[in-house]
Amino acid sequence: MADAAVETHAPNPSGFAHQYETLEQQHDAGRLGMWLFLATEILFFGGMFTSYIIYRELHLPAFETGSRLLEVRFGATNTAVLICSSLTMALSIRSAQVGKSKGTIIFWLILTMILGAAFIGIKLRFEWYHDWLEGIVPGLSWTYSGPYQSGVQMFMCFYFFMTGLHALHMVVGLGILTVLVVMAARGRFTPHYFTPLEISGLYWHFVDIVWIFLFPLLYLIGGRYTLGGH
Amino acid sequence: MHDAAHNPEESKLVDPTEHIVPVSTYVMVFIGLMIGTGLTTWVAYIDLGKWNTVVALIIAVCKMLLVVLFFMHVKYIRSLSRIVIIAAFFWLGIMVALSLSDELTRKWEMNPAGWGPRLGLNSQVVSSKPDTLA
Amino acid sequence: MSTATANLQEIPAESRVNYLNASYGIRSWLLTLDHKRIGLLYLGTITLMFVIGGVAAVLMRLNLMEPQGALMEPETYNKMFSTHGIVMVFFFLVPSIPATLGNFCIPLMIGARDVAFPKLNLMSWYIFVTGCLLMTYALISGGVDTGWTFYPPYSSIYAHTNVVAAALAIFIAGFSSILTGLNFVVTIHKMRAPGMTWFRLPLFIWAMYATSIIFILGTPVIAVTLLLLGLERILHVGIFDPSIGGDPLLFQHLFWFYSHPAVYIMILPGMGVISELIPAFSRKKIFGYSFVAFSSLAIAIISFIVWGHHMFVTGQSIYAGLVFSSLSFLVAIPSAVKVFNWTATLYKGSISYQAPMLYALGFIGLFTMGGLTGLFLASLATDVHLNGTYFIVAHFHYIMVGGAVMAYLGGIHYWWPKMTGRLYPDLWARFAALVIFVGFNLTFFPQFVLGYLGMPRRYAVYPQEFQALNVMSSAGASVLAVGYVIPLVYLIWSLKYGPEAGPNPWKATGLEWKTPSPPPTENFEEVPIVTYDAYEYPTVRAGVARG
């Protein structure tokens, strides 16, 4: 009895774990667990969004000036890239659901990874690197001499903390996708068992949603229509 | 003992038709998200005054709903996930609202109940005289 | 099920395979996925952290025997109270009941084989240990002197101590809390035995569920706040920096958004334990089950909307002060409901004075005092005088030590036979409970008076006139310290010499008492089917439950 119990701790090939009664129960538990984790993540980013909202209210003109230092075209491109990656992620789950070959699942996963990597690449090469050169990275490279110096510095702190934390989540996501590719290559996903794929998908979409809010809050609501005027 | 009783092949299987979303739906959602992105970028260059922020946030919320309902299957699955999402946003709302209740009222001079102007910082009574510099 | 249980009762524990003897060696413990073993791993870890925090407390109290400081320089004293606060709050009290008793008991009490995610559970422990090690490193390599509250700009700019390492340690330990809470919520939702409906759950499970909600929704906020603080310290620029328009009070808002609910992370599981002990030792169904259950959820939710009462004198807006004060009074109501229901449970009971019950009764008394003195601090006008004084210190020690630690010790004594299969000497246990109760009151009651007289907290040196009460408090602390050492001795003794406990030494009703002590790895020989409510003692007598 005890020996049998110990052995069942090792996951069997179909991914069914000993503590559950049914595979459905296990699937539900996994999904609920990931949603709860996302609730945690909402509050994690929420702490920063709260601070951002309050400070934006306190230092409105400075935050608008800071916002206009960012390049909308890169922000918009990256938004599109992330939306594409969400689509490919959803399609990879669907491939598993309908029993497509593991090649198809891997294809969509790899495509998702490429898009994710593209996002980080654009962020690094065209945004952060340029910010570094322009001297608008607080604490590391700061030579900004325009109006609202301290307030703009505050805005850029938020910009780097928020986008940095988001990029860190992207990197973690890429790691998870790598694991999924390996699992898929070993044929672990079937129409009956694709829980890891599905809950990783939830995470990936969540990271997308964070960006959906970061993009307007950081890039767009800085009174861009006044550019050049005044 | 439960290995036999709960072998995955014999146990109740996950219903594969539970939430398979047609590819066409995914593509429509994708197009919707792309349009949203274009729209929000375009609107940012139009002067709507305070409404710029509101419009940007409304579009962001719509995009989020598209992702949550379709990509994340919340529309198709009856489960606790909806409660979890609502709870998380409710708690976020608590944090924002109560923090703002401090930050935004610190500079209030007159208070509505007529308790007098000198409750907060040390300021003279505010006259209703308009901006002296304008 | 009846035959299986009956047979097992006849087999001596040594010859029966259970979770403790199913496998041997360090490896079998460090790689275990068994929730019961993980619970014990936590028990060991937090006991070590308790010793660190306790030694710091003893040194503080010794120093305060003399107005000019009997032992150490102010700088050392500041590091002592910071060590005490940080270690006790984040590395002992927060994980105490949830991670040890929660891990051990939740699956047993709901009739599950394990928690929903055993690997995640083990990972939580490793994350927690990483946090503990980093914290210990921070303490050894120079210590921290910011207090457990880390208020900037002192912590971000002016302190010369290991703030970043300590903040990172708390950040890491926080993730252990989040994952534990997540695991519990999923376990309680998805892993209940057949027939175990929500309103048949033991109240400990309700309390753990409420606690887990706070873990999941509160902890991320302190994590991001400390992350921002650490970055600000490293980069010398950040969002709490007043010189670029930052608001130090924003840190306090974010900090207390977690840290006030964290107080309920400490006390709610304690309330859950008490809700088990009182019925078990008076053999009565708990009075007002649904009121006790829902008051746990109410406390969890209300705990998130009261944090501003820590900031009444900080320059927070007066309007926010009024809002937070009114909301703070709300917490008093579910707490009062619980106290009245526990007391009423005793009515017409069959009350035994075994050690766990003494802790439970001590808890009710001390928690009542701790809770009522909270009213002084929710009341705006008196809070202005008492905030930041020893009154605060006394108040929260009545909740956290008189409440949470008493409940933790009561729970350990209650479930010890289940964990180890052994009984401890009850006479010694009752004696220890008495010593702790007396020592505790002697330590902390004088601090209420000190606070009212105006002695601020965190003073390494203090005016002469406060000495008498401080010496009283220090004397009490030494009694309290002895009280904590006694259980450590006899519990360890009982591991080898204690008599066999049998499956149900207290004749209690919960599912955990229906399986042998110590339980087998998979908890139950068969999945139990639940047919009656929690704490149905008459049903038990009728023999239905034995069936």
Added chain:
Amino acid sequence: MTGLISIAFKSAAIAFATMPFQPPAASSIAGSVDGLYYLLTGITLFFTVLIFSIIFYFMVKYRRRSEDEIPEETHSPLALELTWTIIPSLICVVLFVWAAALYVRNGRPPASSTEMYVIGKQWMWHIQHPEGPREINELHVPIGEPVQLTMTSQDVIHDFYIPAFRVKKDVLPGRYTSLWFQPTEVGTYHLFCAQYCGTNHGEMIGWVYVMDPADYANWLSGGEKTESMSQQGERLFTQLGCNSCHSTDGSSTGRGPTLAGLYGQPQKLENGQTRVVDETLIHDAIVNPSSIHLPNFQPIMPTYQGQVDEEQILNLIAYVKSLGSQERTNAQ
């Protein structure tokens, strides 16, 4: 070690005999705060004694008489549950209203308060009287007269606490907070820092001297003659060249607003916000001018952060305030 402890106990025994159990009550609000305190103490005592006695009574009356005893079931009547939900709720409502009303009333200084200024720095209190005298860790005030303190910190957060007056307020960097009291008893009282502020937090203490008006007047004029705060501010104003952009007589320079009559007036900022010109706004305008952008002026003012310390800023504020009152005097 034992020797140390026995000495401590001996001295404690002496101290215990002379120990007060109530702090002195020496301000106009102390009595009302104590009243609420005693009410709360009464409630606490009542419920603690109630719960303890019920527990003891039940423990004795219903003690277990045989090992296998199973008591009769009792039911929990809803009416009882509601009673002990509603009664605490009512008590809480009463307490909240009482405490809040007291807080609002006590927080509101009388219109004619004497103003004084406090700067907290690690680890001392620096106090400035508008007439000029400065004090370190001491505060001299006349009896019976309401005093309003405007406080700021040069470094970390401190907290200005006078137990005998039952007043306390945090002292924050980059902001002004205020606190008022009206002493009612002549005497010497503790002044504490009640917010942990670093190594010597416990030594950031001082004394408040409440004096008869005549003694206070003597004390004020006793020290060496100093310029008043606004005079010092005026000198600084010229030294720093503030007058090249800000006139002090209502005339316009085109580069910055005139400061005459400015204090206490609401200002519409470029971003649409309206802020009243108070201490905090003047402070911000000096150290972080770009945050106070007025619609009709270019944001050309440089920051004076690092060039003036908190004490000098307070002098400048006193000067700006004096300009305001002059204008109002002229208008009358």
